Amino acid sequence: MSKDKTSDVILDRMMALHPKVIDLVLDRVWRLLAALDHPEQKLPPVIHLAGTNGKGSTQAMIRAGLEGAGKTVHAYTSPHLARFHERIRLAGTLITEEHLTAVLDECYAANSGETITYFEITTCAALLAMARTPADYTLLETGLGGRLDATNVVDKPALTILTPISMDHEAFLGDTLAKIAGEKAGILKRGVPCVVGPQPDEAMEVIEARAQALGAPLIAHGQHWHAFEERGRMVYQDETGLLDLPLPNLPGGHQIENAGAALAALRHLQAGEAACDAAVTQAVWPARMQRLKHGPLFDIAPEAELWLDGGHNPAAGEALARHLARLPQRPTHLICGMLNTKDARGFLRPLAAQAQSLTAVSIPGEANTLPASETARMAQETGHTAHQAGSLADALQAIAAQDPRARVLICGSLYLAGNVLRENG
Structure with a gap:
């Protein structure tokens, strides 16, 4: 591979396509996706996650669960920690350097020098790679917010998930919990169920109003499911019954709530008992304790x-x-x-x-x-x-x-x- 065709070189080139790091509109994404023949319409069933805290851990547990049930899973997350390739997992495996370079190059060419942010064009590259690779599910984690996030381009996901919402990125999402929740709840889609993790009352009111307007059924913590620690085990309970599981292998008491959201998603998808066990015992998510x-x-x-x-x-x-x-x-x-x-x-x-x-x-x-x-x-x-x-x-x-x-x-x-x-x- 020539030196000017490595992923690092192309990624550096992409940084110059927009003067701002963050600019929340979807017009540029829609334009590029159209030029790429709409890969977002060809993805395996999508599970779309937004929230302030716990998105990555919850996604990791859902992926571990689905893979534990024998399913193949695409996963998109951000930011990366050590290498950009961590952001794109195709059917369970991190994208290769050759594949990443090819889709980045294709997106750069299709964009024709137009203004677009780094996150937008790299998200399009991820969607392109995922659309071309067979899998059972696609996990998409929002980068920032939800309503105008570059991942919010799938008309009919299989499921949406809102992890706990708190104050963060106020300059882009608003200076109150209600405003931030409104942006996060922008991933809800008409008629598509949404798993909701523990929320402050102010955020939950916004989510409920949005869900009612869209006819999106909620699967909400404290109402439809509960998760807690008891005698060194994790107990999960919903309308279909009780699960007695090991504590999540991701350390921290807050991971019980994240695991609860993952289990609610897996139960909704009817992934089975092996999936629920794998979600709490097999998840891997770096830099979380x-x-x-x-x-x-x-x-x-x-x-x-x-x-x-x-x-x-x-x-x-x-x-x-x-x-x-x-x-x-x-x-x-x-x-x-x-x-x-x-x-x-x-x-x-x-x-x-x-x-x-x-x-x-x-x-x-x-x-x-x-x-x-x-x-x-x-x-x-x-x-x-x-x-x-x-x-x-x-x-x-x-x-x-x-x-x-x-x-x-x-x-x-x-x-x-x-x-x-x-x-x-």
Whole structure:
């Protein structure tokens, strides 16, 4: 393959097609999809997910469940952590470099130099690859919002899913929960059932009104299904009966609610008992309380308990704090890097009670990183004992020198997590 035809080169070229990273309209997507002969109309049955937190984990559990029942599944997710190829899974396998390069090149040519965002054109490439590859189901995760997201182009999905909605991306989605919920609920389609995870009342009112207007049946947490922990097991209950399952293999109490949404989806699809068991025991989703056990960072502190999480908004901070509180007691230190577009104080505040210290770092190679000094200042304002370091390695060395057997959580951004996983995954 010639050097100017690698996926990285084409992706770089695509970045120049629109001056903004985010510009929420669907006109450009419809134009390119028409030029590609409408791949969005040729996909295997689609399950479309939106929400603020838990989309990726819920999608991973649904995929594990369907594959556990012997089905083949396409999956589209964003952002990627280490390599772009992670975003596109075809019939269970990550897209190859050759296939990715071919569909990117085809989309770039079909776009004919017109204005289009990076996410829009790469989403079209994903839909093109999925439409041409046989599978039983297609899982589509929204990138941002829902109503105007580039994935919101399928007229009649098999099912939609709304995971918990909270404040995030206010500059694009609105400054109230109701406005954000309105954007997320934009994925609902006339007559198509929607599984709804736990929601604040303000968000649920908007979802219910939208569903009623479209005649879209809701399968809602707390009404049609329940999921909870009991005696070290997960109990799921809906109108067809009760399931007694192992706790989700993805760590964190919040994963029980995500698993509940996945199970509600699988039960609706009549995927069977093997699917429900596989959903909670076989799911893999990197950078969600992921234990790091090898790589350069592990080598710096081999006696430490080293964790990685990509959560970055207030709801994620609360979920992480709850999870840390339930772990066996051990001195806990945070290494945190965040983007300047996130509510850093909201993320950091709930974690203060669980951490002995926080060391702030800037995210390497990321233009929108919050400077380490700013993260440290905000951490102090929210109750942390805060320091800053020039790199992740420096931060970890300082913690290990003080307490070799500490619990260390690297957190604050998926971009920071991706940086870690490129060398320590």
